[in-house]
Amino acid sequence: MRRITPDRPWPLHGNAGSRALEARTAAALPPNALMQRAGLSVARLALALAPHAQRFWLACGPGNNGGDGLEAALHLARWGKQPLVSWLGDAGRLPPDAQAALQRVRAAGIALADAPPGAHDFAIDALLGLGSARPLEGRMAEWAERMNSGGTPVLAVDLPSGLSADTGRGGGVRATHTLSLLTLKPGLFTGGGRDAAGEIWFDDLGADLAAEPPAARLIPQPGVMARPHDSHKGRFGDVAVVGGAPGMGGAALLAASAALHAGAGRVFCALLGEPMPLVPGQPELMLRDWASLDLAAMAVACGCGGGDAVRAVLPRVLSTARALVLDADALNAVAADAALHPLLAARPARGWSTVLTPHPLEAARLLGAATQAVQADRLASAQALADRFRCVAVLKGSGTVVAAPGQVPWINPTGTAALATGGTGDVLAGLLAARLAAGQDAFEAAGQGVFLHGAAADRWPVGHSLTAGALAKALSPRASDQAGIRQGC
Ligand SMILES: NC(=O)C1=CN([C@@H]2O[C@H](COP(=O)(O)OP(=O)(O)OC[C@H]3O[C@@H](n4cnc5c(N)ncnc54)[C@H](O)[C@@H]3O)[C@@H](O)[C@H]2O)[C@@H](O)CC1
Numbered sequence: 001m002r003r004i005t006p007d008r009p010w011p012l013h014g015n016a017g018s019r020a021l022e023a024r025t026a027a028a029l030p031p032n033a034l035m036q037r038a039g040l041s042v043a044r045l046a047l048a049l050a051p052h053a054q055r056f057w058l059a060c061g062p063g064n065n066g067g068d069g070l071e072a073a074l075h076l077a078r079w080g081k082q083p084l085v086s087w088l089g090d091a092g093r094l095p096p097d098a099q100a101a102l103q104r105v106r107a108a109g110i111a112l113a114d115a116p117p118g119a120h121d122f123a124i125d126a127l128l129g130l131g132s133a134r135p136l137e138g139r140m141a142e143w144a145e146r147m148n149s150g151g152t153p154v155l156a157v158d159l160p161s162g163l164s165a166d167t168g169r170g171g172g173v174r175a176t177h178t179l180s181l182l183t184l185k186p187g188l189f190t191g192g193g194r195d196a197a198g199e200i201w202f203d204d205l206g207a208d209l210a211a212e213p214p215a216a217r218l219i220p221q222p223g224v225m226a227r228p229h230d231s232h233k234g235r236f237g238d239v240a241v242v243g244g245a246p247g248m249g250g251a252a253l254l255a256a257s258a259a260l261h262a263g264a265g266r267v268f269c270a271l272l273g274e275p276m277p278l279v280p281g282q283p284e285l286m287l288r289d290w291a292s293l294d295l296a297a298m299a300v301a302c303g304c305g306g307g308d309a310v311r312a313v314l315p316r317v318l319s320t321a322r323a324l325v326l327d328a329d330a331l332n333a334v335a336a337d338a339a340l341h342p343l344l345a346a347r348p349a350r351g352w353s354t355v356l357t358p359h360p361l362e363a364a365r366l367l368g369a370a371t372q373a374v375q376a377d378r379l380a381s382a383q384a385l386a387d388r389f390r391c392v393a394v395l396k397g398s399g400t401v402v403a404a405p406g407q408v409p410w411i412n413p414t415g416t417a418a419l420a421t422g423g424t425g426d427v428l429a430g431l432l433a434a435r436l437a438a439g440q441d442a443f444e445a446a447g448q449g450v451f452l453h454g455a456a457a458d459r460w461p462v463g464h465s466l467t468a469g470a471l472a473k474a475l476s477p478r479a480s481d482q483a484g485i486r487q488g489c
């Protein structure tokens, strides 16, 4: 058992993959052994998290998730703790493993209540796991609410009850900790999952994770891009930011600043609005008329603050830039104008890379779907975008998803709600362009870029408000260097 940190590309298995691994693992073990391992693991973690707690409330549901809770109660009782078991099951309809656990609990003389205890020091949510099939209601919803408002730590067994393992939708319990069993589930890391799950722990219970293909992987901490001493600015490539329609120059300048701080050799900024001779406080940025830029020789970030004006430049951008990040208004223009689609579709055959960085509303426009439909299955939505436009798709939001045709998608473990502020998307576009300019593969650049963008926010000092301009400056490789980084992704 261990706490999950981004030290490796952790494989994430959805419902079907987890069920397949469960069957495979259980088949090699004596009956009930897997659930007994699960219960022991839950009890050990509960004790480690709250060594001085006495009253452990175990809220146990009608299936095997509840069985895990019953097994945990046995251990807590053995260790001198007071297990307060509330159980919602029907003894006549229990799956075999949970049935065996129930008999063991009864044989041990542990009482089963049909309501929550009056008081407890620690709550264990074993209401629902993989079998969650509909929103919580009735007593189950009441017990979940009692856990949420109880003021104690809440350890969710396998999944916070009600949360979809595949998508991170739904939910009811908001745990402080989740112990994911057998597999790590993508739903814990994207959509509502991050808020519902709290700190994530994992016990594979002896499963061979490599036996089932993962639905996604967690982006690991990237290494520092080596910058040899014998370097010159041409080595790290040029970035051109094309955007900033009248009144929206700030977005383009934020992207350009991010590209600069992320290590691009030279950064050009082509504003589609008012001409500006120099950017105050940022003399390194070179302002140019967009038509004069040799886009074929640069990584281009297009769309930041582009407004309607960006539509006019897109045909040339799409048919000349070899490495391209399309953001914000460029995405809206592509969504609104099917005439641009063949230009986008022609890029992979020329060996050119394209990264789309939509937030959910922009993704919905590109897919011709509702935003709720995009959010209902973020992994599938990002993959649909990548497949439709033959590009790397970065679906922003809680647990950003990075997808590409034929690749296992990434889910980003970094970032906080502090990033939900104006301009941080422009910063991401500039950062990704800098990595493309350095010659990185687009899928790798996107994965590492979103990790570093989120990690910069995670490092933000408490009490200091996060602004996009300051975030751009925090992207310097030296800043992430100090976080102690190893090679990966
Ligand atoms: N079989 C085993 O040996 C193991 C099982 N494990 C546990 O088993 C879990 C999966 O067990 P199950 O497949 O029994 O599924 P669950 O225990 O998650 O729930 C299934 C039951 O809940 C009911 N249900 C679903 N949604 C409901 C709702 N909203 N309100 C009320 N009832 C609802 C279903 O009708 C079914 O009776 C995993 O998440 C994991 O915790 C793991 O510990 C590994 C070992």
Ligand SMILES: [K+]
Residues within 6 Å of the ligand: 065, 125, 126, 127, 128, 129, 156, 157, 158, 159, 160, 161
């Ligand atoms: K649970």
